[in-house]
Amino acid sequence: MEISPFVIFFASIFTSNVLLTNFLGMxxxxxxxxxxxxxxxxxxxxxxxxxxxxxxNYLVYHYILVxxxxxxxxYIVFIIVIAAFVQLVEMVLERFLxxxxxxxxxxxxxxxxxxxxxxxxxxxxxxxxxxxxxxxYGAGGGIGWTLAILALAGIRxxxxxTRLPKGLQGAGFAMIVTGxxxxxxIGFSGIISIS
Amino acid sequence: xxxxxxxEIAKQTLWTDNPVIRQILGICSALAVTNLVSNTLVMGxxxxxxxxxxxxxxxxxxxxxxxxxxMMAQTLIIAFYVILVDIVLRAFYPDMSKALGPYxxxxxxxxxxxxxxxxxxxxxxxLISFYDGFMSGMGYTLVLTxxxxxxxxxxxxxxxxxxxxxDWWTPWTIMVMAPSAFFVLAxxxxxxxxxxxKKSAASDQTINKGVQASGN
Numbered sequence: 001m002e003i004s005p006f007v008i009f010f011a012s013i014f015t016s017n018v019l020l021t022n023f024l025g026m027x028x029x030x031x032x033x034x035x036x037x038x039x040x041x042x043x044x045x046x047x048x049x050x051x052x053x054x055x056x057n058y059l060v061y062h063y064i065l066v067x068x069x070x071x072x073x074x075y076i077v078f079i080i081v082i083a084a085f086v087q088l089v090e091m092v093l094e095r096f097l098x099x100x101x102x103x104x105x106x107x108x109x110x111x112x113x114x115x116x117x118x119x120x121x122x123x124x125x126x127x128x129x130x131x132x133x134x135x136x137y138g139a140g141g142g143i144g145w146t147l148a149i150l151a152l153a154g155i156r157x158x159x160x161x162t163r164l165p166k167g168l169q170g171a172g173f174a175m176i177v178t179g180x181x182x183x184x185x186i187g188f189s190g191i192i193s194i195s
Numbered sequence: 196x197x198x199x200x201x202x203e204i205a206k207q208t209l210w211t212d213n214p215v216i217r218q219i220l221g222i223c224s225a226l227a228v229t230n231l232v233s234n235t236l237v238m239g240x241x242x243x244x245x246x247x248x249x250x251x252x253x254x255x256x257x258x259x260x261x262x263x264x265x266m267m268a269q270t271l272i273i274a275f276y277v278i279l280v281d282i283v284l285r286a287f288y289p290d291m292s293k294a295l296g297p298y299x300x301x302x303x304x305x306x307x308x309x310x311x312x313x314x315x316x317x318x319x320x321x322l323i324s325f326y327d328g329f330m331s332g333m334g335y336t337l338v339l340t341x342x343x344x345x346x347x348x349x350x351x352x353x354x355x356x357x358x359x360x361x362d363w364w365t366p367w368t369i370m371v372m373a374p375s376a377f378f379v380l381a382x383x384x385x386x387x388x389x390x391x392x393k394k395s396a397a398s399d400q401t402i403n404k405g406v407q408a409s410g411n
Contacts (some may be wrong), residue, residue, distance in 0.1 A: 021373045026222035027306050072282060075300045076274040083267065098237035115223045115304035122297035171219045172381045181378030186372065 007192055008129070012140030017190045018116050019148040022123070025116030029149050031173055038107075039153040043146030045107040047139065049089070050117050054138030058119040058131055070074040078121050080081050083112045121179035131182055151181060201326060204393035208330040211269040215380075216387045220306040224298050225339050226376040229292045230357050234304050236336070237284070241299065243332025245276045250328030257317055264299040269312050270303070278303045307331055342379045346370045 018024045027045070032042050057078050065071055090108050093101040111117060120141045124134045155177050164173055221242070234353045252272050253260075260268060281299050284292040292299065302308070312329050316324040334385045347353060350370030352360035369375050 023226040069229040122300045167385045172384040175377045175381035179374040
């Protein structure tokens with residue numbers, strides 16, 4: 001069944017949020033979400049890299065790996081494509097847009113090891129999306145991830161001033177907030193669904 | 196000397212420096228595969244083997260590896276072992292491979308493996324690196340199994356597919372869904388941190404007492 005790219009775009013932001021339902025990109029999500037500004041910076045970088053690498057990986061998979069029957073190399077090739085793309089973006093930004101480089105630069109190397117980027121590429125292959133669907137999924141996934149990290153950063157800034165039980169400080173608390181957020185996002189699931 | 200070293204590593208990776216609850220690494224797959232105990236065990240064995248063999252390889256190559264390309268080389272080594280795990284799963288356990296979906300591939304970006312390669316295998320002998328990596332994977336498996344037991348028992352009333360709780364139990368649908376994974380892991384982290392906080396407080400007190408006694 002063909003799902004419209006628009007449906008995929010909105011579904012990957014709300015109902016099938018890569019972070020809240022597929023648990024992708026948790027590591028940087030937990031460690032960067034201490035303040036809003038760096039969350040936003042990382043979020044922008046993730047949206048950009050995720051959209052671009054999903055499309056790139058789609059092209060590489062369908063025009064290079066499938067014709068030569070090299071699908072089993074998928075993991076290695078995807079991770080190389082992502083690492084090379086991030087490196088390239090870093091160099092281009094440094095050369096031509098130094099201002100943007102200083103705001104996003106520190107976040108770019110982090111993205112290579114962000115499992116959300118690789119995860120979205122793997123989901124794209126498993127769900128057999130076409131090019132437009134992959135583009136929508138990559139962009140929606142990035143925006144959904146950014147939405148989640150911004151929400152958590154906002155909540156954490158407020159909660160930092162309150163007293164928590166000792167064992168719950170830090171990661172434990174962030175995890176419970178994320179769980180409640182995931183519950184709230186389940187509320188969207190009546191609207192659209194792609195599974 | 197050597198045996199105490201091994202015991203020390205086991206203690207650190209399984210409890211005092213457990214990768215999941217202390218260092219908060221490898222959370223993605225920890226949450227995603229824990230809805231069934233069987234999925235969790237397969238994933239845990241996979242991660243342990245990949246971590247062990249990656250550490251072994253990185254450690255064996257540590258003297259000839261140029262530092263500049265170290266990260267990239269480590270990623271490729273890890274990806275190589277993940278592909279092996281993936282092929283074995285697909286060939287012998289196709290159902291399991293389907294249930295785990297992309298999370299087998301995502302072992303590559305599991306920070307535990309890279310972390311062990313960087314922190315331990317880089318400066319230790321191959322055999323003990325393998326042990327360290329494998330035990331880190333076991334620490335990860337331990338926490339995941341605990342989460343999975345809670346989730347499967349409350350979500351389906353079963354463990355490993357065997358009915359445990361009987362007909363009177365009303366399954367909690369929430370335990371099968373995503374949010375519960377966050378709640379259960381958060382509770383486990385909370386419990387573990389509280390235990391250590393209590394212990395360190397107790398040992399602080401004894402030290403203080405000792406200081407006072409010697410002062411007197």
